[in-house]
Every structure is written in structure tokens, then in C-alpha cells.
Amino acid sequence: DGRVYGVDSSCDDIDVVGGGSILISRAIAVSVGGDEVRKLRLDAFFPRDIRDQEELKRLMREHLEHLAGLEAVERGAETVLIDGSLYARMTHVLREINIDGYEDFMFEYIETYAGFLREALKRNVAVVGVSKDSRSTVLKEELLMLKLRELVASLEPSVRETVLGLFGEIKRRPREALEGLRHLLKSGVSMEVYELFRNATSGAPDSKIIFSVGLGRGLSLPLQLSIEKVSARVFELVLSDSHEKLLGLLERVFPATRDKLGDSFQEKASRMIEALKSYPPIAVTYVVLEQGDDPIRVDVALKGKYPTRGESHFLEAIPEEMLKGLKSIAGLYAGPRSYNVLLLEADKRVRTTHDTMEMYHRLIMQELKTLVMHSRSDRRFFYP
Incomplete structure (x- = not known):
């Protein structure tokens, strides 16, 4: 079906003389029929800490995936498959990124993700997260x-x-x-x-437990997960708390952003709070598509809350949104090595290589009409 899209992303950086870094991020949404949505972004900054740099890279990849997924929805997609967990993206720890100009990037990330899910559900589009090697428990x-x-x-x-x-x-x-x-x-x-x-406390993930049991083809009883609180450094934002309390906590979590935005901080923080509260419930299941194959974690965004069994989070029935997503996943399965041909094709088309990064490096110098030199360590790699 040409209205099923697979979304993936990649990024890499070019370290330059003087301690700067140029981050190239790109994402693709490719349909079964070959239609493509491509997103490309270039960011340049001076990283202070490798942890913040890696966090920005991860968030940037996912952010571009959400933008590509949103455009696929606007083009008429009926199902959007994303490589990774939908729920995990809702539970990122809220923290300020210690890179000049990107302190408040988490605000943009959350608003975009919430907007993508909201628009997809409004148009009855199934948004499905597919995790091949999930460490989830x-x-x-x-x-x-x-x-x-x-x-x-x-x-x-x-x-x-x-x-x-x-x-x-x-x-x-x-x-x-x-x-x-x-x-x-x-x-x-x-x-x-x-x-x-x-x-x-054991680190054994669900997928290992399911695999060791040796079950045949099928799926686990779906769980319904919702966001009630979000970690924010040493704090927890309980979304049912008063708006004023949440704003106060965000001011403590994002001090540099507060100073940078001034009077507009509260407005931007309020939008992020509303975006967090708008996150839909997520149904989570594990699927074994062929006996002996590794279980795949599947997350599906739900239009609303469904009845669960007793005090548990197990759903009484499989929601229509999940059935739609599972149908697409089953149709794109081609054996253990090709668990999802569409996502594998998206990965193939968006993956960065040494040649790709060199091409971007040359284009940057061409556009800027100036020499952009690799850092000393990178020069040994690029020009041995």
C-alpha cells in the first residue's frame, strides 16, 4: 500500500579547527510506492560537553523524524512506521542542553512531537513505533x-x-x-x-524473556501506557499538578533558557506543558512474526483511553489502531533478516557514510566561500 510510510534518520558531525562542530542531520519518510519525504538540517556550535552533544544529536534525529512523519501524514499517509519506541520519546528527561543557542531545544522537540501525533490521530493515521532490539522491561x-x-x-x-x-x-x-x-x-x-x-532489578529485557520461553507466532497482551509525570533533572513534573507549580519547576530546570527568553519564557513553557499533557495513550505489545524469530516491540498511538483489565494496564481488547499497525507490519515482514522491508529501505536511503559527509563538507565550503578545516584528529582520518 503506497499510503504506508517508513521513517528513519541519521546524523553525523564534522569536527573543525578551533573546537567547533558541524552537525548534519537528516530524516526520510519513504512509502511502499516509493514516495519520499526528506528533511535535512545543518547546525554549527561549540560543544562544551560530549554528553550534551550526544543528547542533542539523538533529539535532533528524532525531531526530524517527527517532521518527516508529519509531512507524510499531510500527503495522505494511512500508516506511519517509525524506527524506535513512541513511548520512550514521551519520557525523555527534561534537561537544558548546555550548548549555546540550543538550551531550549527540548521545548521545540516536545511541541513538534505532540503536534505530529495530534495531527495523525485527527486524520485517523496509525502511528506505529517498531523496535527490533528493544531493551524495554x-x-x-x-x-x-x-x-x-x-x-x-x-x-x-x-x-x-x-x-x-x-x-x-x-x-x-x-x-x-x-x-x-x-x-x-x-x-x-x-x-x-x-x-x-x-x-x-534484573536487566533482562522483555524480548529476551519472551524469546527464551520459545513461544510461536503471535503477540503479547497489549499494555496501555500514559504519561502522568516526567523526570526533570532531580525533579519530577506531575502533570496533574497546578500550572503555576509546573511553571515554577521548569524555571528551575531551565535557568539559562529563562534568562535567554525573559518575559516570553512562561508562554513557551506553558505551551510545552500543554504539549506534554496532550500526549496520547500508547499501546505496547511484543510481536513474534515467525517461530524462533526475535520479538519486536510495537508501540501504537491511541485516540483515547481504552478499558483495561482490573487494576492492570493490560487492555481488555486489541484497539483498532493497533490492528491496523500490526497488519502493515505483518505485510512488510520478509524473514528474520528483513523484519520490516520498508524501515530497512528507509535506513538504507538515509544512512550517512564517509563519502556523504565529505560531500556536505565541500558544499558547506562552496556556499560559505571559505575554507572549513577539519580538526587535527579528523584530518588524520580524512587525509592519512
Whole structure:
């Protein structure tokens, strides 16, 4: 179907004399029929820290994917497949990027992503994230939570709530959570609960667990995930808090941005808060397309919240949006080495190479009519 698009991106940088860096980022949305949407962006800056530089590169790639996906939607796409997790992009830690001119890039990223999802859902377009080598543990965590609720059902209400609260912290603060649980062993908490907590700290991803079980072709019961809070440095933005409280926290998280924007900071921060709140629920499942193949994580944006089973996040039924996305994924499967021919084609067309970067380097010098020299370390690579 020519109305199914696959989206991918790439980026690379050119280190230049004087400590500067030129970042070349590009994304593509390619349809089954061969239609292409291409996005290209050039950024030049002086990086202070490798961590911030790598964070900017990752966000920039995803940002261009969202722009390419949005244009595909506007061209009449019915399904947009994106390489990676939709939910993970909603849960990026809010932090200021310590690069001059890019401190507030997270604001632009969130507004664009929310706008892309909103427009796609308005037009009944299925937006599907496809992760081949997912390290996610959302399924394991949900199953452990269900078992934990069963194990603590007979405990005193206050102890039960404390245990459940500690489990909510097990991923972010495993040592503190286990220590807190040890203090509760005298209050009737069983060693089985303690072992469950220890299992929760294991790094084994869902895909490995599913693969080791050796299940045949099929999919796991979908989970419905929503954004209720977002990490922001040492803080957490609870989206149900008052607007004033959220603005105050953002001022503390983005001090350089606040100083840079001045009076317009609150307006821009308010738009970001509304964008975060507008993120749709995401249905997540793992799909095995052929017995013996690795499970693929599939995220699908939902039009609204669907009924779940009891207190769990497991959906009672598979939503229409997910069925539409799974149909496209199954139709584009060509064996373990070609898990999705459309996404592999997008990757092939957008991937940067040594020759690609040299071409951009020459074009930059041609446009600027000046010599742009590689850094000393890069000169040894480009001109051995």
C-alpha cells in the first residue's frame, strides 16, 4: 500500500579547527510506492560537553523524524512506521542542553512531537513505533506488579501501600527500595516479595524473556501506557499538578533558557506543558512474526483511553489502531533478516557514510566561500 510510510534518520558531525562542530542531520519518510519525504538540517556550535552533544544529536534525529512523519501524514499517509519506541520519546528527561543557542531545544522537540501525533490521530493515521532490539522491561514490570498485588493483599493497608510505593521506585532507586523493603520484613512482608523485588532489578529485557520461553507466532497482551509525570533533572513534573507549580519547576530546570527568553519564557513553557499533557495513550505489545524469530516491540498511538483489565494496564481488547499497525507490519515482514522491508529501505536511503559527509563538507565550503578545516584528529582520518 503506497499510503504506508517508513521513517528513519541519521546524523553525523564534522569536527573543525578551533573546537567547533558541524552537525548534519537528516530524516526520510519513504512509502511502499516509493514516495519520499526528506528533511535535512545543518547546525554549527561549540560543544562544551560530549554528553550534551550526544543528547542533542539523538533529539535532533528524532525531531526530524517527527517532521518527516508529519509531512507524510499531510500527503495522505494511512500508516506511519517509525524506527524506535513512541513511548520512550514521551519520557525523555527534561534537561537544558548546555550548548549555546540550543538550551531550549527540548521545548521545540516536545511541541513538534505532540503536534505530529495530534495531527495523525485527527486524520485517523496509525502511528506505529517498531523496535527490533528493544531493551524495554515494561511487560516484566507489569507482570511483577500483578504478582506483587496478589502477595501483599493480606497485609495491613499501610504496609501494603508502602510496599507498592517502594516497588514504584525500584527502577530509579533500586538500592533504596530494597533497603526500605528489608525494614518491612518484620511487618509480615514475605521473602517471596523480597525475591520479586530482586527480580525487578534484573536487566533482562522483555524480548529476551519472551524469546527464551520459545513461544510461536503471535503477540503479547497489549499494555496501555500514559504519561502522568516526567523526570526533570532531580525533579519530577506531575502533570496533574497546578500550572503555576509546573511553571515554577521548569524555571528551575531551565535557568539559562529563562534568562535567554525573559518575559516570553512562561508562554513557551506553558505551551510545552500543554504539549506534554496532550500526549496520547500508547499501546505496547511484543510481536513474534515467525517461530524462533526475535520479538519486536510495537508501540501504537491511541485516540483515547481504552478499558483495561482490573487494576492492570493490560487492555481488555486489541484497539483498532493497533490492528491496523500490526497488519502493515505483518505485510512488510520478509524473514528474520528483513523484519520490516520498508524501515530497512528507509535506513538504507538515509544512512550517512564517509563519502556523504565529505560531500556536505565541500558544499558547506562552496556556499560559505571559505575554507572549513577539519580538526587535527579528523584530518588524520580524512587525509592519512
